[in-house]
Amino acid sequence: MPKLRWTFLVAVVLGAAAELVTAAFDRHSLPSSVHARRLTPDVWISEQIGPEELVTLKLKGFRAVVDLRPDNEVAGQPSASVMSEAAQQQGLRFDYIPVAHGDVPSGAVETLGRALARDQAPILLYCRSGRRAARIWALSEASRPGGLDAPAILNAVQQAGQDAGDLADQITDRIAARPTKP
Template sequence: MDLRPLTPELSVSPQIRPEDLPALVADGFRVLINNRPDAEVGPDEDSVAMRAAAEAAGMDYREIPFVPGHVTPEMVEAQAEALALPGRKIAYCRSGNRSTVLWALSRAGTEPTADLLEAAAKAGYDLSGVRPLIDSLAARGR
């Protein structure tokens, strides 16, 4: 697994597999956030398989599929709600980038945009292209 911490409570990752979940729980993760649409994966990693594996491992599971280029206010709000759950969280998609974008958008207005971009960059994700959207959400109070 390629876990990339954004905060002490949240890491992002490329695709997680069901067999990865016991190790994540052993490392203290309690919430699994799936940002990958089912159309991008096979049945071994779709939302049904991941939900079952998360529940079997004792994790809280949230599914917020993010098709590239199609973010909605509802997705941002759902991500914010998932991030507010107790315990350490792991969010994943194909590369971790979309999970990072949703995290930054969900934090718009609560943290300076520059800090969000810096945390993303430290994790290996360049969010400069979504800076205008983060700033817009921050100005509107998300």
């Protein structure tokens, strides 16, 4: 009888360990309704999400969301106020940094940099397709003291299915102008 108890105890412990390992890896995979791509372990980008996806993001361990899409860019998109309220209900930090198509304003890069510096990771940045999110992150990362180098930034964007090659000179310039750590 003691051998049966020992075998049962080992099976329970191994089963629990397997569940913990699965949960740890599952935290970094996103639900199919959220088409997010990882830039770094702490920063993800996505196309437009809705309030209903915030519940799942919270369950997956996300702590913050940044909306980079101007309100009323297209009909039917949830407004920043709707998303902010839904994020607040989930205990997620929400930042609204509207950026229109075209050139990336320096102010948006700086504002995103401050949002990323709050240490509320992991964080999801979203816009219509994820392109603006990737590009603004690339410039913000290039400006961050101790941030990634230019090839690593461009590779992260490419691995996330986006392109920022046309920003290579701006990325290099921002890296050269980075403040030194205090």
